[in-house]
Amino acid sequence: MGTKLMDRRLFLQAAGVTAGAVATVQVGCLSYFKKGRSAAADNREVPTTCELCPNKCSAIAVVEGGFVKKLNPNPENPKSRDMLCARGNAAIKQVYDPDRLKQPMIRVGARGEGKWKPVSWDEAFDFAATKLAEVKAKHGPEASLWSSTEGFQEVFFKNLGLAFGSPNLVRHPTLCLASVNLAYSATFGTVPSFDLLNSKFVIMSGANRFESIITPDTMDLIGSVMERKAKLVYLDPRFTVTAAKADEWYPVKPGTDLAFILAMIHVIIKENRHSKDFVAAYTTGFDQLAEHVKQYTPEWAEKETEIPAADIIRIAREFSDAAPRALYYAGRRSSWYQNDFQMRRAQAILNAIIGNWDQPGGMVPNAKLPKGEFLFMPWDEPKAARVDEIEKHFPLAAKGDGVYLKLRENVLSGKPYPVKAWMVYKQDPMNAMPDQAKTLKMIEQMDFIAVIDVHMSDMAWYADVVFPESTYLERTDPVEVMPGIWPAVVYRQQVVKPIHDTKPNLEIVQGLAKRLGLSDYFDFTIEQWVEAEFKELPIPMAAEHMKKHGVWAASGQPSFGKTLNPDHRFVTKSGKIELFSERLQEAGYDGLPVYTAPVPPPSDRFRLILGRVGYFTHANQSNNIWLNEFMKENDLWINPKPAERLGIKNGTYVTVTSSVGSVKLKVRVTEEIRPDCVFMLHGFGKKSKMQSLVYNVGASDAVILETAWDKVSGNAAFHETFVKVANA
Amino acid sequence: MAMKKRRYALVIDSRKCINCKACVVACKAENGVAVGNFRDWINEDRQGEYPKLRMDFEPEQCHHCESPSCVRVCPTGASWQRKDGIVLVNYDECIGCRYCMIACPYDARYFVEETGVVDKCTLCSHRVDRGDVPACVETCPSKVRIFGDLEDPASRIHELLATRRYRVKEPQTGNGPQLYYLL
Numbered sequence: 036m037g038t039k040l041m042d043r044r045l046f047l048q049a050a051g052v053t054a055g056a057v058a059t060v061q062v063g064c065l066s067y068f069k070k071g072r073s074a075a076a077d078n079r080e081v082p083t084t085c086e087l088c089p090n091k092c093s094a095i096a097v098v099e100g101g102f103v104k105k106l107n108p109n110p111e112n113p114k115s116r117d118m119l120c121a122r123g124n125a126a127i128k129q130v131y132d133p134d135r136l137k138q139p140m141i142r143v144g145a146r147g148e149g150k151w152k153p154v155s156w157d158e159a160f161d162f163a164a165t166k167l168a169e170v171k172a173k174h175g176p177e178a179s180l181w182s183s184t185e186g187f188q189e190v191f192f193k194n195l196g197l198a199f200g201s202p203n204l205v206r207h208p209t210l211c212l213a214s215v216n217l218a219y220s221a222t223f224g225t226v227p228s229f230d231l232l233n234s235k236f237v238i239m240s241g242a243n244r245f246e247s248i249i250t251p252d253t254m255d256l257i258g259s260v261m262e263r264k265a266k267l268v269y270l271d272p273r274f275t276v277t278a279a280k281a282d283e284w285y286p287v288k289p290g291t292d293l294a295f296i297l298a299m300i301h302v303i304i305k306e307n308r309h310s311k312d313f314v315a316a317y318t319t320g321f322d323q324l325a326e327h328v329k330q331y332t333p334e335w336a337e338k339e340t341e342i343p344a345a346d347i348i349r350i351a352r353e354f355s356d357a358a359p360r361a362l363y364y365a366g367r368r369s370s371w372y373q374n375d376f377q378m379r380r381a382q383a384i385l386n387a388i389i390g391n392w393d394q395p396g397g398m399v400p401n402a403k404l405p406k407g408e409f410l411f412m413p414w415d416e417p418k419a420a421r422v423d424e425i426e427k428h429f430p431l432a433a434k435g436d437g438v439y440l441k442l443r444e445n446v447l448s449g450k451p452y453p454v455k456a457w458m459v460y461k462q463d464p465m466n467a468m469p470d471q472a473k474t475l476k477m478i479e480q481m482d483f484i485a486v487i488d489v490h491m492s493d494m495a496w497y498a499d500v501v502f503p504e505s506t507y508l509e510r511t512d513p514v515e516v517m518p519g520i521w522p523a524v525v526y527r528q529q530v531v532k533p534i535h536d537t538k539p540n541l542e543i544v545q546g547l548a549k550r551l552g553l554s555d556y557f558d559f560t561i562e563q564w565v566e567a568e569f570k571e572l573p574i575p576m577a578a579e580h581m582k583k584h585g586v587w588a589a590s591g592q593p594s595f596g597k598t599l600n601p602d603h604r605f606v607t608k609s610g611k612i613e614l615f616s617e618r619l620q621e622a623g624y625d626g627l628p629v630y631t632a633p634v635p636p637p638s639d640r641f642r643l644i645l646g647r648v649g650y651f652t653h654a655n656q657s658n659n660i661w662l663n664e665f666m667k668e669n670d671l672w673i674n675p676k677p678a679e680r681l682g683i684k685n686g687t688y689v690t691v692t693s694s695v696g697s698v699k700l701k702v703r704v705t706e707e708i709r710p711d712c713v714f715m716l717h718g719f720g721k722k723s724k725m726q727s728l729v730y731n732v733g734a735s736d737a738v739i740l741e742t743a744w745d746k747v748s749g750n751a752a753f754h755e756t757f758v759k760v761a762n763a
Numbered sequence: 764m765a766m767k768k769r770r771y772a773l774v775i776d777s778r779k780c781i782n783c784k785a786c787v788v789a790c791k792a793e794n795g796v797a798v799g800n801f802r803d804w805i806n807e808d809r810q811g812e813y814p815k816l817r818m819d820f821e822p823e824q825c826h827h828c829e830s831p832s833c834v835r836v837c838p839t840g841a842s843w844q845r846k847d848g849i850v851l852v853n854y855d856e857c858i859g860c861r862y863c864m865i866a867c868p869y870d871a872r873y874f875v876e877e878t879g880v881v882d883k884c885t886l887c888s889h890r891v892d893r894g895d896v897p898a899c900v901e902t903c904p905s906k907v908r909i910f911g912d913l914e915d916p917a918s919r920i921h922e923l924l925a926t927r928r929y930r931v932k933e934p935q936t937g938n939g940p941q942l943y944y945l946l
């Protein structure tokens with residue numbers, strides 16, 4: 036391997052120097068040409084934007100001989116800085132993955148049987164359009180469901196759903212971060228960033244920032260904790276990498292973080308440690324808050340959380356002493372418990388009363404940058420109400436995102452109306468939603484399912500037709516503004532031409548739109564769309580700059596305190612930061628976070644908790660060969676004490692059973708978890724045989740997770756499942 | 764004109780390592796390392812009893828030793844050392860005897876079945892020669908590794924080794940390893 040590469044590199048260098056480097060070719064690389072590659076070596080460096088997770092890091096693709104050989108970090112991006120993580124580096128293997136979807140396919144066997152017929156794009160489009168039209172004729176356009184997840188080309192998919200006339204777009208937030216978004220919006224009218232770089236005291240509940248990589252937070256935390264000696268207090272039932280790096284780790288009793296936060300607020304108010312000037316100038320409801328938290332003493336919280344009262348008092352004092360350079364970090368995946376919204380609200384309130392708003396080292400409202408818009412023909416608003424009845428059950432939730440689990444319940448019951456077609460873009464509901472058996476039931480009752488993806492996800496495996504999307508390195512995408520403390524604009528441009536018969540999502544959408552009589556709404560090319568976006572970027576020669584650099588950020592340092600003037604109106608009902616929220620109360624929720632103790636697992640069961648490692652985020656990444664090398668199979672973490680009690684030995688297999696399913700997993704007996712919890716990693720135990728590295732290897736958490744959600748946001752509650760563990 | 768003397772080395776601040784594996788995958792891509800082989804890796808040390816625990820990580824690769832035993836034992840001269848300290852394998856001269864693999868105190872070498880030669884970390888000499896840092900150094904989110912020239916008094920690693928306590932691994936071998944782990 037090494038020899039071949041060396042030769043090729045020498046050849047490429049030589050070929051780069053002289054156009055007619057035929058002699059060199061004959062010496063070095065005969066086999067290179069036998070494979071039919073061009074004599075004019077295609078060597079380039081192309082700036083682009085990573086798509087392996089939602090961070091959108093800037094990368095420079097190194098192309099050698101027409102192949103993407105390496106992705107280097109692009110230091111011009113102030114969010115991703117000068118790094119590219121393992122996933123980002125492994126994106127090359129997404130392109131050259133033998134398991135990739137290589138042409139459109141129509142199912143010929145039973146759903147999930149894995150029998151496929153490769154078809155032409157015309158045949159696939161015709162088939163899907165006919166099926167969609169049938170469903171529309173029989174049940175109306177609202178009988179189609181459009182599921183998608185975050186991505187630069189997601190907009191085209193959503194627009195097709197809306198133009199088709201369906202109100203039923205459902206997106207990932209309620210399986211991820213809806214509760215944290217809603218809680219901070221309810222308090223501040225916006226979701227801020229957290230200035231970990233400049234903070235002196237950071238508290239984190241679970242948000243395992245050293246394994247769940249978020250830019251720039253992960254790097255900033257390393258900087259603040261390791262280099263500038265900021266203090267990190269970390270609560271997690273599991274000893275994660277973040278726990279290991281923290282100054283103090285508390286293996287908090289699961290689901291009781293809210294008690295810890297309320298007790299901190301209690302101490303800070305009781306000891307008069309809050310920022311009185313800030314509270315008076317910018318907030319409402321402080322008196323109600325002070326009265327409300329009187330009941331939540333540190334001694335009470337010790338019983339709930341198992342964190343000693345003396346530590347809670349000390350942490351509250353240290354935290355308020357460090358203010359405003361102190362913050363309770365919000366986290367991203369906030370789909371844990373049924374009280375998740377109120378837990379996040381309490382964090383927001385704690386942050387507010389110490390006055391860290393819009394301060395270095397505190398919370399900072401995101402700065403934005405303008406971007407042009409391509410003006411396309413508007414469609415009529417869908418007439419039907421949403422099938423998840425979001426208005427009725429979750430009046431404060433984001434309407435455009437929908438509420439995933441409630442939606443599944445309603446689709447299964449056929450009420451308020453039937454949904455018979457399921458269109459999916461870039462998402463794997465089979466693994467993203469809890470209770471896979473229920474998702475399979477939802478699949479069964481569909482008349483038609485189509486999936487657009489780069490690979491054969493478990494969802495695609497159960498589809499009737501799959502449309503192969505080109506990978507990000509093979510596409511040009513819309514321009515993305517990344518709001519933040521230091522906002523930036525990123526651009527993803529095609530690095531290499533598609534190596535298989537795949538299309539970018541826009542062209543797939545256009546193929547369907549044409550046959551559905553919706554072409555007028557998609558009468559543009561990606562180049563036209565991007566040109567329109569470039570036009571209003573605050574950059575001279577925007578198109579040239581973005582093509583050359585892939586990213587643009589304002590020069591100079593970020594500014595703080597723009598909202599800190601008494602005339603500033605927050606986007607809340609009162610125009611102030613709402614410690615007590617009338618809007619919540621009017622909607623039938625608690626205006627201040629009220630604690631209810633979580634139900635503990637029965638003595639013969641464990642609470643199942645989830646998390647991530649640095650090299651896997653999404654379910655599809657375990658099938659990337661460069662990442663799979665680090666973990667070929669997921670396992671079940673269990674503390675040695677219960678393991679001994681149950682006669683379970685390290686490395687053997689156990690069955691893990693909940694009320695909805697059962698899986699078999701290898702055991703990891705480890706001190707690094709509370710005795711009342713077990714842990715497993717996401718993304719294994721695939722049903723799709725075209726995820727060949729992880730097909731039937733390990734287990735999917737979705738099989739055993741039970742359905743539960745947060746009452747206010749509708750966010751899935753993934754840590755509310757109790758499981759029985761027994762030797763297999 | 765005499766060439767300026769260089770001595771490349773890595774200073775490693777292991778405390779900042781989060782075991783994210785970015786360096787390992789970057790190396791794979793940069794150097795075309797086959798699946799199953801690794802030119803760099805991260806050692807894990809997990810100790811203690813719940814809830815008193817610790818977890819430490821330590822990135823490692825070829826130590827590009829001052830007096831490399833792999834070069835000494837090589838019967839053909841395939842394993843060799845550049846003047847700037849980088850230890851390399853000349854694939855054309857390697858006969859695949861694997862003495863060097865046994866001689867390396869760090870287990871930093873591997874045998875490539877397809878080509879019948881031994882391979883290892885090159886400190887990305889091809890990148891270094893054009894003025895870039897090795898791929899593992901560049902891609903790291905926490906910048907655990909600091910690459911530089913020990914002969915250059917203005918370099919960051921020169922300063923770090925002058926002002927910080929550090930250790931090297933297996934110093935008793937006399938190999939003179941050039942991976943400096945900060946304490």
